[in-house]
Amino acid sequence: MTKAKASSTLSQNKGIAETTCPITYVMNKIGGHWKCIILYYLISGPKRYSELKRSIPAITEKMLAEHLKQLKEDNLITKKVEQIMPPITIYSLTPSGEELGPVLMAMADWAIKDSEHFQNLRMQG
Amino acid sequence: MTKAKASSTLSQNKGIAETTCPITYVMNKIGGHWKCIILYYLISGPKRYSELKRSIPAITEKMLAEHLKQLKEDNLITKKVEQIMPPITIYSLTPSGEELGPVLMAMADWAIKDSEHFQNLRMQG
DNA sequence: CGGCATCCTAGCCGATACTG
């Protein structure tokens, strides 16, 4: 993993674009399909692993665990483990993650408006 | 394209989740890595195909054309073609697309703040 | 309960060539 492939320009371009385009920077952090959803469910407060899984039925264990790890590495969430048996793991938003909250809420808001548009269009059509 | 594959549960889940989770709805529309970037550049006003291409050096023709088509199908942008030779194509935001503007600006805003956080951390480290 | 390792497929995406 120390050496990037030469045939792929995307990963390299992504790195370059990240320093010049703020949207690219954001997409590299929360661009994955599930990242935003996970963060969205964490806005309402810290959650344990199983709660997140129940909140997002469409996600697989692999995706959840993987994206949680990435979000942690990107300093958007923190992980707190109770070393008992069975273990309890709590995920919370970091300050950076908290600041993303309004953005996600704005996205959700837009979604609701936009789907209303569609329903209106359907009624007219 | 009329029949979905049976082996993949994701596309089906996406469809189901889309009706219950607003963030999923948004991600299905602008989740692609380039969609947000294209929309972001269209906020400042209508642009022609070649202008977009120049604005986003990292994107390939295929991705640009493909995502422009999807954005049009999702009613986020409109396409206006001057049927002359050589042709001129202008892409603009629809009202729905315009309403996404503030969200994208908020994302960009967060990105700038967040990258400052990192630089501060590095200085302390 | 929480999460990682393996295997495998679907779809994203780059490169190239062709059309109006």
Next chain:
DNA sequence: CAGTATCGGCTAGGATGCCG
């Protein structure tokens, strides 16, 4: 200028099973 079509590699992501 503004696309479309085809080929092919890479990787995201689903299914399953094992471990602390």
